[in-house]
Amino acid sequence: MPPRTIRGMLKNKLVLVGILSLFLSFIFLFLFSNFFLFALFLIIFIILLVYNFIKVSRKLYDALGTRLMLLATVSVIFLFFLLLLILINGSINILSDQSLSDLIFSSTWKPFSGKFGLFAVIVDTLIVTAISMVIAVPISLLSAIYIAEYAPKKFRNIVRPFIDVLAGVPSVVFGLCALLVFVPLVRDDIAPFFGSNISSGFSLFTASLILSIMVFPIIISLCLESFNSVPIALKEASLSLGATKWETVKKVIFRAAGPGVLAAIFLGFGRAFGETIAVSMVIGNQELIPKSLFGPGQTLASLIASNYTEVSSIPILASALIFVALILFVVVLIFNLLGYFVLQRASKRWKY
Amino acid sequence: MNRRNLEEKIFLGLMLASVFIVMGSLILIVTVIVLNGAPSLSIEILTQTSEGGFYLGAGGGFLNAIVGSLLLALPATGLAFLIGIAIALYLQKDFLKPGIANFIRICLDILWGVPSVVYGVFCLTIMIAIGMTGGSLLFGIIALTLLEIPIITRSIDESIKMVPSGLKESAYSLGSSKFETAAKVVRRQAMPGIIAGVLLGFGRGIGDAASILLTVGDSNYFPSSISDQTAALPTMILNLVSMPDQVVQNKAYAVAFVLLMIVLLISIITRYLTKKSSKYIIK
Structure with a gap:
């Protein structure tokens, strides 16, 4: 369970990193006017903030984690069919140019004269x-x-x-x-x-x-x-x-x-x-x-x-x-x- | 009785002969690379890039290929690990019905068996479609990630299958949710398998030539951005071998020696880490 008191929160390293990055982002903005680093540290801070918020609520943490796992699983099935689809889509060009039997049963492979047996x-x-x-x-x-x-x-x-x-x-x-x-x-x-x-x-x-x-x-x-x-x-x-x-x-x-x-x-x-x-x-x-x-x-x-x-x-x-x-x-x-x-x-x- | 003993003798002889053939040929491969590669190694060849005419017989080294290979394989392994562990945890019967999980396993096994050159062609097709020529680090990483996902996922999956269900049940009975059990208990218990899977994937990724050959192009310098072309160890071996000069060809053995040493090192690290991490596992 994530800590709820302020002292407990300070013991959490992630919270410390978050506060440090917020601090650094202001330093870069006001002392060096470096917007890239300001944005970078601000983004780190926001990510940590969101992460801690999610961690506080177990239900949210759980739901999000499960959804991410589901997403990965679905995407690998998607990848499988995408691979097949892109390969088929890519070979339509040659299949419309020459018949399948020409491709498979002819034995002259001369790309420069357009022969692909x-x-x-x-x-x-x-x-x-x-x-x-x-x-x-x-x-x-x-x-x-x-x-x-x-x-x-x-x-x-x-x-x-x-x-x-x-x-x-x-x-x-x-x-x-x-x-x-x-x-x-x-x-x-x-x-x-x-x-x-x-x-x-x-x-x-x-x-x-x-x-x-x-x-x-x-x-x-x-x-x-x-x-x-x-x-x-x-x-x-x-x-x-x-x-x-x-x-x-x-x-x-x-x-x-x-x-x-x-x-x-x-x-x-x-x-x-x-x-x-x-x-x-x-x-x-x-x-x-x-x-x-x-x-x-x-x-x-x-x-x-x-x-x-x-x-x-x-x-x-x-x-x-x-x-x-x-x-x-x-x-x-x-x-x-x-x-x-x-x-x-x-x-x-x-x-x- | 005599015939049976004769059969036993004959087959024992055949077995010894085949063990001899297998071990002999495999030891031959390693010795050839070590004997030819080690003499051409020097500090110079390991610490310089190949800009000064490395391919023409002049000085220079292949540090850019080593760095290129690491820049390709490390991010690819990282990505494949993140995706792989998510899938492997989700394939447990706590989350998915066994039928669906088995269907996904078959898909992953097919993807594992797909020759790596197909992943290369896949990325090349996308590169042609978006009008990019010559190759880039990014597409090399994508090709390797695709190559490594099935390897890492299936290895982790096999070790997760071994996690005793009593362990999961006791986590549930203490009130933890499915995701917490998967992410905290099952992950720790499957740690040796996870390490072995990730390093297996890394070894395959760093040594694979066919997918890289089609996607990363070549360069004599360190890549400075993700859209740059880059050199890699396996493609550099192919380039060196195709050169006409014998002296330049011999450098290929030095590169192959380094590649072999990396693979060897990975397998030693795997043994060490799996032993270390299996100390705290509940049997």
């Missing part, structure tokens, strides 16, 4: 995402199981924070490493090994490699969380029936933690699908239907990063890029909803 880019995006997930999912699941179930406690205590830190490493850092390590590796070793000798190293495969490494920490840390929440009695029951450790993992832990693992894979997919900077640094940035995995390409996200500089010289390009962003948004939307419904069904069926 996205087919090649979409194919590249699917290839890169698919390869990176094929590499990342089994490896991260197996290592998550090892860390959660097999590893000695010491090892676990070192590895978990390490993985958490790496989940937060910026993508541009990953991209830089890929540039230094994976591009020469693909150019000199991997591509010749698979019989394509003219690869520059900037290729779809390089992008998939770095994406799979970026996805590791995400999938692993989420999987660890859901493995750890499996009740220990379930594991003990399985082990006491004579199952080996791996059989317990396969038949008990995977089922009990199934929804969490699925969610982790969906999240990893989203990250790989929308990753922009690391991909655009190593993919070669050419809008071609790939002839081999070791040739250059372009994903939807990296297309935006490598084309946005010309937006001011070609107005319709802006609209095309907004359309690409809309595709990204809608795909993420669909995948999230899909993931949500799969999870709902799975957690009903796999309840323990």
Whole structure:
């Protein structure tokens, strides 16, 4: 409860600050004639006055606070639809200029001659995402199981924070490493090994490699969380029936933690699908239907990063890029909803 | 019996191999940056702006990028925190019906999954619509705020879910209102989660390149007002890498090293603060 007596009010620091700022505002007005500072301190005083007034009445304080929280909540829903609306509104230009099937099924992307075919880019995006997930999912699941179930406690205590830190490493850092390590590796070793000798190293495969490494920490840390929440009695029951450790993992832990693992894979997919900077640094940035995995390409996200500089010289390009962003948004939307419904069904069926 | 043991052995081998691959590749990333970045660091490069031909191989440093990144990420994190904690507190079942709250959670999860480049395009669209070219600090802050709101909100929300309902009930029974309970009791109890969420958001904000790339432009000086263009660490790495000169390209590793150290520092601070603030929590 706010104090009501004068002595009590003086003990309140905010009241002191308020009186001080009123005092200062008069000093600035009369001694220095500085109107800006006068106004500033007067505003501080008024804000504090209003705040104290509101604080005195609990009902008002309560109502105001609740309304502010409601406002924030409503505004985030509003933001969600505003995002969708602005992206749709921005891509109307390109959609009225060219038909949707032209945009999606033609593969010539030449902004300077007004051609905005996205087919090649979409194919590249699917290839890169698919390869990176094929590499990342089994490896991260197996290592998550090892860390959660097999590893000695010491090892676990070192590895978990390490993985958490790496989940937060910026993508541009990953991209830089890929540039230094994976591009020469693909150019000199991997591509010749698979019989394509003219690869520059900037290729779809390089992008998939770095994406799979970026996805590791995400999938692993989420999987660890859901493995750890499996009740220990379930594991003990399985082990006491004579199952080996791996059989317990396969038949008990995977089922009990199934929804969490699925969610982790969906999240990893989203990250790989929308990753922009690391991909655009190593993919070669050419809008071609790939002839081999070791040739250059372009994903939807990296297309935006490598084309946005010309937006001011070609107005319709802006609209095309907004359309690409809309595709990204809608795909993420669909995948999230899909993931949500799969999870709902799975957690009903796999309840323990 | 033999087949089962064989299967066990095979899968244990596969697991060890994949742990080796994961740890190896992640350690490789960190070592590459540290080994290449640390030698090019100097006091000079950390304390000067890049006005004297930093991109051309002459002297100068990237202090303007460090300051720019902080000027982008700090206000964005502050704004996202204010909005995020309000939403997270309101999502409790004391205020909203669980059905509506879950709908909002799905929206937030979708927003979390949206690639950051989409937020960049969103701000770019608004910038084009109001006729602004080249970018500004303000739109960078807006893009980062949008990026961080779902992250911070969902992290705080998860920790608020853990607050025991007995605690809330005892606050109610002492006569405090819903808002007072949320703002005083629940907030204190969820403090470790709030700290972790805010620092997670800050780490994502300071390291994100795609949204910044489209919105802040570039500059060799400190930004003097909110409508100025500014440099930032992630965009500076991209600029340096695209330069033809090998010596200039190597400076990118120094910038990346600083960025990596900032991220590392944030995670150490998170661990320290969460440990410290969870001391007084009622279990």
